[in-house]
Amino acid sequence: DTGVSQDPRHKITKRGQNVTFRCDPISEHNRLYWYRQTLGQGPEFLTYFQNEAQLEKSRLLSDRFSAERPKGSFSTLEIQRTEQGDSAMYLCASSSGTNTYEQYFGPGTRLTVT
Amino acid sequence: AQSVTQPDIHITVSEGASLELRCNYSYGATPYLFWYVQSPGQGLQLLLKYFSGDTLVQGIKGFEAEFKRSQSSFNLRKPSVHWSDAAEYFCAVATTSGTYKYIFGTGTRLKVLA
Numbered sequence A: 001d002t003g004v005s006q007d008p009r010h011k012i013t014k015r016g017q018n019v020t021f022r023c024d025p026i027s028e029h030n031r032l033y034w035y036r037q038t039l040g041q042g043p044e045f046l047t048y049f050q051n052e053a054q055l056e057k058s059r060l061l062s063d064r065f066s067a068e069r070p071k072g073s074f075s076t077l078e079i080q081r082t083e084q085g086d087s088a089m090y091l092c093a094s095s096s097g098t099n100t101y102e103q104y105f106g107p108g109t110r111l112t113v114t
Numbered sequence B: 001a002q003s004v005t006q007p008d009i010h011i012t013v014s015e016g017a018s019l020e021l022r023c024n025y026s027y028g029a030t031p032y033l034f035w036y037v038q039s040p041g042q043g044l045q046l047l048l049k050y051f052s053g054d055t056l057v058q059g060i061k062g063f064e065a066e067f068k069r070s071q072s073s074f075n076l077r078k079p080s081v082h083w084s085d086a087a088e089y090f091c092a093v094a095t096t097s098g099t100y101k102y103i104f105g106t107g108t109r110l111k112v113l114a
Helices: none
Strands: A005-007 A010-013 A019-024 A031-037 A044-050 A053-057 A065-068 A075-079 A088-095 A109-113 B003-005 B010-014 B019-021 B024-026 B032-038 B045-050 B056-058 B064-068 B073-078 B087-094 B102-104 B108-113
Touching: A005 A088, A010 A019, A019 A088, A019 A109, A031 A075, A044 A065, A044 A075, A044 B102, A053 A065, A075 A088, B003 B087, B003 B102, B010 B019, B019 B108, B024 B073, B032 B064, B032 B073, B045 B056, B045 B064, B045 B073, B073 B087
Parallel strands: A010 A109, B010 B108
Antiparallel strands: A005 A019, A019 A075, A031 A044, A031 A088, A044 A053, A065 A075, A088 A109, B003 B024, B019 B073, B032 B045, B032 B087, B056 B064, B064 B073, B087 B102, B087 B108
16 A cells, blocks of 8 residues: 555646646545645645546536546546646545545645746 | 634744644534644645544644534644644544545644744
8 A cells, every 4th residue: 555646746837738637546445535725725625536436526626627537546637728826736635435534645736837 | 514713823832842723613413523734845644533432532743632522622732842843734524424525724834943
Protein backbone atom coordinates (compact mmCIF):
# COMPACT_ATOMS: atom_id res chain seq x y z
CA ASP A 1 0.00 0.00 0.00
CA THR A 2 1.77 3.09 -1.25
CA GLY A 3 -0.88 5.63 -0.33
CA VAL A 4 -2.66 8.09 -2.56
CA SER A 5 -0.44 9.63 -5.22
CA GLN A 6 -1.00 12.70 -7.35
CA ASP A 7 0.74 13.92 -10.44
CA PRO A 8 2.09 16.47 -11.07
CA ARG A 9 2.91 17.95 -7.69
CA HIS A 10 3.24 21.42 -9.14
CA LYS A 11 1.90 22.97 -12.31
CA ILE A 12 2.42 26.48 -13.61
CA THR A 13 0.32 27.43 -16.58
CA LYS A 14 -0.74 30.53 -18.43
CA ARG A 15 -4.27 31.79 -18.30
CA GLY A 16 -6.41 30.19 -20.96
CA GLN A 17 -4.47 26.94 -21.13
CA ASN A 18 -5.92 23.54 -20.25
CA VAL A 19 -4.44 21.42 -17.48
CA THR A 20 -5.02 17.86 -16.34
CA PHE A 21 -4.19 16.32 -13.00
CA ARG A 22 -4.04 12.66 -12.11
CA CYS A 23 -4.85 10.89 -8.87
CA ASP A 24 -4.04 7.27 -8.07
CA PRO A 25 -5.99 6.14 -5.00
CA ILE A 26 -5.07 3.37 -2.63
CA SER A 27 -5.64 0.15 -4.49
CA GLU A 28 -9.11 -1.33 -4.02
CA HIS A 29 -10.48 1.90 -2.56
CA ASN A 30 -13.73 2.38 -4.42
CA ARG A 31 -14.45 5.91 -3.23
CA LEU A 32 -12.51 8.87 -4.58
CA TYR A 33 -12.80 12.57 -3.77
CA TRP A 34 -11.39 15.78 -5.18
CA TYR A 35 -11.04 18.88 -3.01
CA ARG A 36 -9.72 22.35 -3.73
CA GLN A 37 -7.82 24.44 -1.23
CA THR A 38 -7.18 28.11 -1.86
CA LEU A 39 -4.67 30.13 0.10
CA GLY A 40 -5.66 30.59 3.70
CA GLN A 41 -8.71 28.36 3.45
CA GLY A 42 -9.61 24.82 4.31
CA PRO A 43 -10.16 22.27 1.56
CA GLU A 44 -13.53 22.41 -0.17
CA PHE A 45 -15.26 19.45 -1.74
CA LEU A 46 -15.36 19.37 -5.54
CA THR A 47 -16.56 15.96 -6.63
CA TYR A 48 -16.99 12.33 -5.60
CA PHE A 49 -16.72 9.00 -7.41
CA GLN A 50 -17.91 5.62 -6.32
CA ASN A 51 -16.11 3.19 -8.58
CA GLU A 52 -16.39 4.78 -12.03
CA ALA A 53 -19.61 6.69 -11.34
CA GLN A 54 -19.43 10.38 -10.55
CA LEU A 55 -22.17 10.72 -7.96
CA GLU A 56 -21.84 14.26 -6.73
CA LYS A 57 -20.43 17.52 -8.01
CA SER A 58 -20.10 20.71 -6.02
CA ARG A 59 -21.38 24.00 -7.33
CA LEU A 60 -17.71 25.00 -7.20
CA LEU A 61 -17.16 22.73 -10.18
CA SER A 62 -17.91 25.03 -13.08
CA ASP A 63 -18.41 23.75 -16.60
CA ARG A 64 -14.71 24.35 -17.24
CA PHE A 65 -13.94 21.50 -14.87
CA SER A 66 -14.38 17.87 -15.72
CA ALA A 67 -13.41 14.78 -13.77
CA GLU A 68 -13.30 11.16 -14.79
CA ARG A 69 -12.55 7.80 -13.28
CA PRO A 70 -12.82 5.59 -16.32
CA LYS A 71 -12.09 2.17 -14.88
CA GLY A 72 -12.81 2.84 -11.26
CA SER A 73 -9.12 3.13 -10.47
CA PHE A 74 -7.20 6.36 -11.18
CA SER A 75 -8.98 9.65 -11.72
CA THR A 76 -8.25 12.76 -13.74
CA LEU A 77 -9.35 16.33 -13.16
CA GLU A 78 -9.19 18.64 -16.16
CA ILE A 79 -9.54 22.39 -16.09
CA GLN A 80 -10.17 24.06 -19.42
CA ARG A 81 -9.39 27.70 -20.17
CA THR A 82 -7.73 28.23 -16.82
CA GLU A 83 -8.27 31.48 -14.95
CA GLN A 84 -6.17 33.06 -12.24
CA GLY A 85 -8.88 32.18 -9.74
CA ASP A 86 -8.18 28.51 -10.40
CA SER A 87 -4.84 28.83 -8.65
CA ALA A 88 -5.09 26.49 -5.69
CA MET A 89 -3.99 23.19 -4.23
CA TYR A 90 -6.03 20.31 -5.64
CA LEU A 91 -6.26 17.41 -3.22
CA CYS A 92 -7.38 13.88 -3.94
CA ALA A 93 -8.55 11.42 -1.30
CA SER A 94 -9.80 7.87 -1.30
CA SER A 95 -11.65 5.59 1.08
CA SER A 96 -12.79 2.00 1.14
CA GLY A 97 -16.30 0.63 1.16
CA THR A 98 -15.74 -0.96 4.55
CA ASN A 99 -14.38 2.15 6.27
CA THR A 100 -16.26 4.85 4.48
CA TYR A 101 -15.62 7.67 6.94
CA GLU A 102 -11.86 7.64 6.83
CA GLN A 103 -10.34 9.31 3.80
CA TYR A 104 -6.67 9.11 2.91
CA PHE A 105 -5.30 12.21 1.25
CA GLY A 106 -2.67 12.55 -1.42
CA PRO A 107 0.06 15.20 -1.36
CA GLY A 108 -1.89 17.49 -3.67
CA THR A 109 -1.20 19.28 -6.94
CA ARG A 110 -0.44 22.96 -6.59
CA LEU A 111 -1.68 24.91 -9.62
CA THR A 112 -0.45 28.40 -10.36
CA VAL A 113 -2.13 30.27 -13.21
CA THR A 114 -0.15 33.26 -14.44
CA ALA B 1 -26.42 22.88 6.98
CA GLN B 2 -23.33 21.21 8.31
CA SER B 3 -20.43 23.47 9.15
CA VAL B 4 -17.17 23.59 11.04
CA THR B 5 -15.88 26.71 12.75
CA GLN B 6 -12.34 27.29 13.87
CA PRO B 7 -12.54 30.62 15.68
CA ASP B 8 -8.82 31.26 15.89
CA ILE B 9 -7.11 32.09 12.60
CA HIS B 10 -3.67 32.45 14.18
CA ILE B 11 -2.27 31.23 17.48
CA THR B 12 1.22 31.86 18.82
CA VAL B 13 2.65 29.87 21.72
CA SER B 14 6.08 29.47 23.21
CA GLU B 15 7.90 26.19 22.86
CA GLY B 16 7.07 23.98 25.81
CA ALA B 17 3.77 25.70 26.52
CA SER B 18 0.44 23.94 26.31
CA LEU B 19 -1.82 24.30 23.31
CA GLU B 20 -5.54 24.20 22.68
CA LEU B 21 -7.06 24.72 19.24
CA ARG B 22 -10.79 25.19 19.12
CA CYS B 23 -13.25 23.54 16.78
CA ASN B 24 -17.03 23.83 16.79
CA TYR B 25 -19.27 21.87 14.47
CA SER B 26 -22.85 22.07 13.41
CA TYR B 27 -24.36 18.69 12.69
CA GLY B 28 -27.58 17.00 13.69
CA ALA B 29 -26.50 13.42 14.16
CA THR B 30 -23.46 11.86 15.79
CA PRO B 31 -20.55 13.49 14.02
CA TYR B 32 -17.45 11.84 12.66
CA LEU B 33 -14.68 14.32 13.46
CA PHE B 34 -11.09 14.70 12.39
CA TRP B 35 -8.07 16.88 12.98
CA TYR B 36 -5.46 17.25 10.25
CA VAL B 37 -2.15 19.08 10.15
CA GLN B 38 -0.64 20.66 7.06
CA SER B 39 2.89 21.95 6.73
CA PRO B 40 3.54 24.64 4.10
CA GLY B 41 3.10 23.30 0.58
CA GLN B 42 2.28 19.83 1.83
CA GLY B 43 -0.78 17.61 1.92
CA LEU B 44 -2.91 16.77 4.93
CA GLN B 45 -1.74 14.47 7.68
CA LEU B 46 -4.33 12.90 9.96
CA LEU B 47 -3.67 13.63 13.64
CA LEU B 48 -6.68 11.90 15.15
CA LYS B 49 -10.31 11.01 14.61
CA TYR B 50 -13.47 10.53 16.62
CA PHE B 51 -16.15 8.11 15.51
CA SER B 52 -17.76 7.00 18.77
CA GLY B 53 -16.94 5.73 22.24
CA ASP B 54 -14.47 7.41 24.55
CA THR B 55 -14.76 11.15 24.12
CA LEU B 56 -11.06 11.73 24.74
CA VAL B 57 -9.14 10.66 21.68
CA GLN B 58 -5.38 10.19 21.47
CA GLY B 59 -3.55 10.89 18.26
CA ILE B 60 -0.08 11.04 16.82
CA LYS B 61 2.68 13.43 17.85
CA GLY B 62 1.32 13.73 21.38
CA PHE B 63 -1.97 15.36 20.39
CA GLU B 64 -5.34 14.60 21.92
CA ALA B 65 -8.85 15.91 21.38
CA GLU B 66 -12.00 15.87 23.43
CA PHE B 67 -15.47 15.52 21.95
CA LYS B 68 -18.10 17.48 23.89
CA ARG B 69 -21.55 16.96 22.46
CA SER B 70 -23.16 19.54 24.75
CA GLN B 71 -20.84 22.22 23.42
CA SER B 72 -20.63 20.89 19.84
CA SER B 73 -16.89 21.07 20.20
CA PHE B 74 -13.88 18.94 19.35
CA ASN B 75 -10.88 20.87 20.65
CA LEU B 76 -7.33 19.75 19.98
CA ARG B 77 -4.78 19.85 22.78
CA LYS B 78 -1.10 19.22 23.37
CA PRO B 79 0.53 19.55 26.78
CA SER B 80 3.91 20.76 25.53
CA VAL B 81 4.43 22.23 22.08
CA HIS B 82 7.58 21.62 20.04
CA TRP B 83 8.94 24.00 17.41
CA SER B 84 8.18 21.36 14.77
CA ASP B 85 4.46 21.67 15.55
CA ALA B 86 4.32 24.99 13.71
CA ALA B 87 1.87 24.36 10.88
CA GLU B 88 -1.76 24.82 9.92
CA TYR B 89 -4.38 22.71 11.63
CA PHE B 90 -7.75 21.80 10.18
CA CYS B 91 -10.80 20.36 11.86
CA ALA B 92 -13.24 18.43 9.67
CA VAL B 93 -16.56 16.63 9.93
CA ALA B 94 -17.66 13.82 7.64
CA THR B 95 -21.17 13.87 6.29
CA THR B 96 -22.98 10.67 7.14
CA SER B 97 -25.18 10.23 4.12
CA GLY B 98 -24.48 9.78 0.48
CA THR B 99 -20.92 10.74 -0.27
CA TYR B 100 -19.38 10.91 3.22
CA LYS B 101 -17.51 13.99 2.02
CA TYR B 102 -15.63 16.13 4.51
CA ILE B 103 -16.47 19.66 5.53
CA PHE B 104 -13.39 21.50 6.77
CA GLY B 105 -12.93 24.51 8.95
CA THR B 106 -10.87 27.43 7.71
CA GLY B 107 -7.87 26.34 9.72
CA THR B 108 -5.72 27.69 12.54
CA ARG B 109 -2.13 28.65 11.82
CA LEU B 110 0.15 27.84 14.73
CA LYS B 111 3.36 29.74 15.31
CA VAL B 112 5.82 28.47 17.90
CA LEU B 113 8.27 30.85 19.56
CA ALA B 114 11.65 29.48 20.56
